[in-house]
Amino acid sequence: MSFLAPLFFVALAGLAIPVLLHLTQREKKQVQRFPSLMFVRRIPYQSVRRRKIQNWLLLLVRMAALALIVLAFARPFLSRPDAPLVPGQGAREVVVLLDTSYSMGFGDRWGRAQAAAAQAVQGLGSSDRGSVVLFSSSADILVRSSAERERLASAVAGAKPGAGSTRYAPALKVAGSILAESQLPRREVVLVSDLQRGGWRGEEGARLPAGTTLTPVVIGGPVSQPNLTVTGVSLARSTFANQERVVVTAGVSNRSEQRVAGASATLEMGGLPIGTRPLTLEPGASASVTFDPVTIGGRNMRGTVELSADALAADNLFHFVLSPAEPVRVAVLDRGGASSLYLSQALAIGEAPRFETVVRQPEALSDGELQRSAVVVLNDVAVADALARRLAAFVERGGGLLVAAGARASWPGGVDLLPASIGAPVDRTRGTAARMGAVEYASPVFEPFRAPGSGEFATTRIYGYRSVSPVSAALVLARFDTGAPAMLERRVGNGRALLWTSSLDQSWSDLPIKPVFLPLVHRAVSHLAVYREPQPWVTVGQVLEASAAGRPRERVVSRVVLTPSGERSPLGDEGEGVLEVREQGFYEIRGAASDVTVVAGNVDPAEGDLTPMDPQDIVAAAAGGSAETARAAAVPQGPEAQERNQRIWWYLLCAGVVLLGVDTALSNRTAKA
Amino acid sequence: MAVEIHAVPGARFMDPSVLARIGNLELVSRAVVDGFINGLHKAPYFGASVDFAEHRGYVPGDDIRRLDWRVWARTDRYYIKEYEAESNMNFSVLLDVSKSMDFGSRGITKFDYARILTACLTNLVHHQRDRVGFVAFDTEVVEHVPPSAKHMETVLHVLDRLKPGRPGNLQGPLHKLAEHFGRRGIVVVISDFYEEPGAVLEALSPLRFRGNDLIVFHVMDPAELEFGFDDAQPFEDLESGEQIPVVPEAFREEYRSLVKAHVDTLAQSCAAVRVDYTMVDTSKPLDHALFAYLNGRARRMKSR
Numbered sequence: 001m002s003f004l005a006p007l008f009f010v011a012l013a014g015l016a017i018p019v020l021l022h023l024t025q026r027e028k029k030q031v032q033r034f035p036s037l038m039f040v041r042r043i044p045y046q047s048v049r050r051r052k053i054q055n056w057l058l059l060l061v062r063m064a065a066l067a068l069i070v071l072a073f074a075r076p077f078l079s080r081p082d083a084p085l086v087p088g089q090g091a092r093e094v095v096v097l098l099d100t101s102y103s104m105g106f107g108d109r110w111g112r113a114q115a116a117a118a119q120a121v122q123g124l125g126s127s128d129r130g131s132v133v134l135f136s137s138s139a140d141i142l143v144r145s146s147a148e149r150e151r152l153a154s155a156v157a158g159a160k161p162g163a164g165s166t167r168y169a170p171a172l173k174v175a176g177s178i179l180a181e182s183q184l185p186r187r188e189v190v191l192v193s194d195l196q197r198g199g200w201r202g203e204e205g206a207r208l209p210a211g212t213t214l215t216p217v218v219i220g221g222p223v224s225q226p227n228l229t230v231t232g233v234s235l236a237r238s239t240f241a242n243q244e245r246v247v248v249t250a251g252v253s254n255r256s257e258q259r260v261a262g263a264s265a266t267l268e269m270g271g272l273p274i275g276t277r278p279l280t281l282e283p284g285a286s287a288s289v290t291f292d293p294v295t296i297g298g299r300n301m302r303g304t305v306e307l308s309a310d311a312l313a314a315d316n317l318f319h320f321v322l323s324p325a326e327p328v329r330v331a332v333l334d335r336g337g338a339s340s341l342y343l344s345q346a347l348a349i350g351e352a353p354r355f356e357t358v359v360r361q362p363e364a365l366s367d368g369e370l371q372r373s374a375v376v377v378l379n380d381v382a383v384a385d386a387l388a389r390r391l392a393a394f395v396e397r398g399g400g401l402l403v404a405a406g407a408r409a410s411w412p413g414g415v416d417l418l419p420a421s422i423g424a425p426v427d428r429t430r431g432t433a434a435r436m437g438a439v440e441y442a443s444p445v446f447e448p449f450r451a452p453g454s455g456e457f458a459t460t461r462i463y464g465y466r467s468v469s470p471v472s473a474a475l476v477l478a479r480f481d482t483g484a485p486a487m488l489e490r491r492v493g494n495g496r497a498l499l500w501t502s503s504l505d506q507s508w509s510d511l512p513i514k515p516v517f518l519p520l521v522h523r524a525v526s527h528l529a530v531y532r533e534p535q536p537w538v539t540v541g542q543v544l545e546a547s548a549a550g551r552p553r554e555r556v557v558s559r560v561v562l563t564p565s566g567e568r569s570p571l572g573d574e575g576e577g578v579l580e581v582r583e584q585g586f587y588e589i590r591g592a593a594s595d596v597t598v599v600a601g602n603v604d605p606a607e608g609d610l611t612p613m614d615p616q617d618i619v620a621a622a623a624g625g626s627a628e629t630a631r632a633a634a635v636p637q638g639p640e641a642q643e644r645n646q647r648i649w650w651y652l653l654c655a656g657v658v659l660l661g662v663d664t665a666l667s668n669r670t671a672k673a
Numbered sequence: 674m675a676v677e678i679h680a681v682p683g684a685r686f687m688d689p690s691v692l693a694r695i696g697n698l699e700l701v702s703r704a705v706v707d708g709f710i711n712g713l714h715k716a717p718y719f720g721a722s723v724d725f726a727e728h729r730g731y732v733p734g735d736d737i738r739r740l741d742w743r744v745w746a747r748t749d750r751y752y753i754k755e756y757e758a759e760s761n762m763n764f765s766v767l768l769d770v771s772k773s774m775d776f777g778s779r780g781i782t783k784f785d786y787a788r789i790l791t792a793c794l795t796n797l798v799h800h801q802r803d804r805v806g807f808v809a810f811d812t813e814v815v816e817h818v819p820p821s822a823k824h825m826e827t828v829l830h831v832l833d834r835l836k837p838g839r840p841g842n843l844q845g846p847l848h849k850l851a852e853h854f855g856r857r858g859i860v861v862v863i864s865d866f867y868e869e870p871g872a873v874l875e876a877l878s879p880l881r882f883r884g885n886d887l888i889v890f891h892v893m894d895p896a897e898l899e900f901g902f903d904d905a906q907p908f909e910d911l912e913s914g915e916q917i918p919v920v921p922e923a924f925r926e927e928y929r930s931l932v933k934a935h936v937d938t939l940a941q942s943c944a945a946v947r948v949d950y951t952m953v954d955t956s957k958p959l960d961h962a963l964f965a966y967l968n969g970r971a972r973r974m975k976s977r
Contacts, residue, residue, distance in 0.1 A: 030906055031906065031907050031908070031909045031916060032902060032906050032907070032908045032909065032919070033776070033908075033909050033911055034776070034897075034908045034909065034910065034911065035773035035774070035776040035783070035865060035867065035894070035897060035910075035911050035912075036773050036865075036867040036910055036911070036912065037908060037910040037913075037915060037917055038867050038868075039928050039931040039932055039935070040908060040917055040919060040924065040928060041917065042931060043924050043927045043928060043931070
């Protein structure tokens with residue numbers, strides 16, 4: 001046993017303190033009055049006799065407590081020979097990390113990887129324990145620290161490559177956690193992988209416990225076989241003869257070391273081949289393949305770009321889903337004339353999304369039109385009570401309402417829908433006109449104008465506006481320079497209501513002729529319509545949300561997801577409403593009746609790049625340079641091991657404290673006696 | 674002389690600390706002495722005089738020879754004829770009121786004990802029609818009540834007033850007092866005798882010169898005898914104020930042997946000069962002291 005802080009032994013001199021205390025403690029300061037000291041004076045005063053220790057037990061307890069505490073502070077540690085670290089001795093804890101990313105499907109790599117993993121399992125001794133961890137972008141523990149070799153071997157044999165991409169860090173972290181819990185003296189990690197460079201993103205905190213031996217088994221070799229990858233697809237929509245058409249362009253890379261000639265790329269739409277293009281690519285080169293335009297026939301049209309067969313099949317496919325771009329239907333209510341000219345012109349421009357506008361007199365708005373509309377714009381109209389109630393129900397269901405409060409605008413007081421009650425007009429035609437002051441750029445309406453030069457509201461002149469009294473639930477998105485609200489938003493039920501306190505024509509402001517008018521109207525209407533750009537595909541590893549495919553949340557009920565492999569799993573609205581895309585292909589999300597959404601899942605094209613990394617890089621980074629078995633023994637103990645050997649101080653301190661407690665009890669008892 | 678003790682509840686063997694709580698010395702002394710006298714089966718002392726003093730009611734134990742039959746014949750009641758005692762002599766108590774007497778470990782100080790003892794003796798003697806006197810002294814005479822048959826009340830009053838306060842010395846006051854005891858009588862000295870036995874004897878001897886009977890009560894507190902202290906602490910001399918660090922456990926044996934030697938020496942020395950010496954422990958009832966006195970007195974009368 002040695003001591004980390006032997007200087008603390010000086011404190012052992014403190015052992016004299018209890019001795020002195022015991023010799024003097026009973027001498028009270030209180031004076032005893034006595035008739036005469038005639039006889040006492042005759043007795044010789046002997047200091048040694050006088051200092052007689054009264055309570056040996058108490059003294060010993062006190063001295064032992066003090067000695068233990070001093071010993072604890074001296075930090076004793078056991079420098080026992082660390083037999084476990086001597087190579088070739090002691091039981092092993094072996095974690096086999098088997099790469100199941102789709103790149104392992106290249107050529108005969110998977111077979112070799114399985115053989116290497118099986119060999120590592122077979123190499124386990126009777127006292128060894130093994131774990132099998134499959135990893136791609138995440139890691140799954142198939143068997144955790146088991147001594148049954150058959151179980152481990154069957155786990156290896158049953159594994160197959162998936163559609164994920166390679167990430168080493170999660171796998172190494174899992175291995176580290178398994179090893180950290182292990183009590184066995186020798187720890188090993190066998191990493192069976194093609195060691196793609198793309199899977200290692202540098203230091204990610206994936207460090208193995210000290211003394212761990214990391215053995216990478218590289219399943220590589222020259223990439224001589226052809227390997228083409230579809231790196232992506234671009235979809236250019238256009239409208240031709242009232243039909244929406246899309247031109248599909250696929251990006252293709254040659255990831256092999258040899259020239260590929262005679263390959264082809266085929267586009268299939270809805271299961272039917274649309275066209276095939278021949279491909280010839282130099283090593284490392286990329287090309288774009290453009291197919292003939294395709295008319296979008298209906299919702300959820302499945303498209304696939306497929307390359308001719310090569311050594312790695314997974315990255316030859318690229319799926320996407322096409323649906324006709326649905327316009328945002330807007331009903332504009334005005335008093336006729338040219339009051340909605342600027343507004344309708346602004347809404348007539350735009351592709352993503354496209355706006356479909358109908359202009360009506362307030363009383364002419366039919367229920368069917370209201371039902372079809374996503375957004376209703378009240379352009380400076382007086383709203384009757386009945387219409388207000390219809391609009392309130394419409395917003396409650398999830399619709400959007402934009403109110404431009406010009407000189408004629410009014411709203412019945414009995415219907416609580418607007419973000420503010422509309423008050424008297426404020427005339428700013430005399431003197432300086434009002435300008436837009438504070439703008440809430442965090443709001444989705446104004447978010448595009450956040451960056452400098454993205455649109456200037458300050459130059460807009462407002463000659464008149466309505467004074468308003470916001471309700472408590474209202475959010476003021478913009479104010480005039482006087483501080484009066486310019487734009488307010490309120491969430492009502494599933495929908496939203498926006499109030500612009502001035503007009504949307506030129507009667508009260510010059511906003512319609514400013515450059516910010518068009519993007520502002522587009523953003524406001526898109527925001528009210530809860531518009532999301534459709535996503536033609538997702539990459540494996542991403543998650544599907546319940547409100548996927550641009551579906552408004554209110555329509556989401558409990559859904560079922562049909563995976564490409566045919567499995568069914570529920571996709572609810574709450575916490576379980578998230579499903580990780582793990583397979584390549586089309587996921588069907590089935591809701592009520594005919595409500596079916598199709599999501600295309602694609603593999604990460606970066607995984608098709610098989611360029612390997614230097615095994616020593618990952619060994620050095622993950623195992624802190626202690627990879628070589630021979631050097632493992634020389635590696636100094638980690639802080640945990642050191643702490644384990646030094647933990648004795650803790651027990652000593654506890655014993656000391658316990659003895660102090662005993663001392664207190666004893667001295668109390670003595671005092672009472 | 675065979676003395677049978679008749680237990681009279683509440684009167685005899687009273688705890689001195691209980692008596693000390695009774696403020697009235699007369700009451701205390703009467704309680705002790707009456708019970709004491711009544712408890713004696715046969716009163717050893719009676720006035721053997723021809724000078725009639727008074728009648729008093731017969732109490733069991735009285736000598737029936739002293740019954741006045743004539744009075745009986747007249748009144749049909751028993752009366753005892755009391756005579757002026759022939760042997761009435763001077764009875765003086767010399768009480769040490771030095772500071773060292775103001776010590777008590779069991780609820781009563783030596784001084785209080787001595788005071789009660791004095792009161793009891795005075796009362797007892799007064800019953801015998803002797804003349805009682807009283808002297809209090811420390812380094813000098815503090816109070817002096819000359820012996821008289823009528824001075825019992827005065828003695829009790831003086832006793833009541835006394836407070837110990839100064840250091841004591843035997844030789845000075847006792848030598849001075851010896852000159853005053855012209856008439857033969859009984860002299861009782863009550864003290865704690867914190868002086869060398871030689872000095873004590875030297876101080877006492879003059880009191881015997883005129884044929885006085887000298888009775889010495891050595892009053893000691895149990896703490897002084899046993900030295901039963903536990904804690905090491907400084908001890909302060911009550912008289913000199915001197916302080917000495919003392920570890921009682923270490924001192925106890927030696928101290929006890931020294932005290933014992935002192936007491937033994939005093940007893941022997943007193944016996945040698947025919948002085949009645951009685952060691953009185955303040956934790957013991959007063960009866961012990963009174964018996965000691967009476968025994969001594971009886972012995973003396975026999976021998977006379």
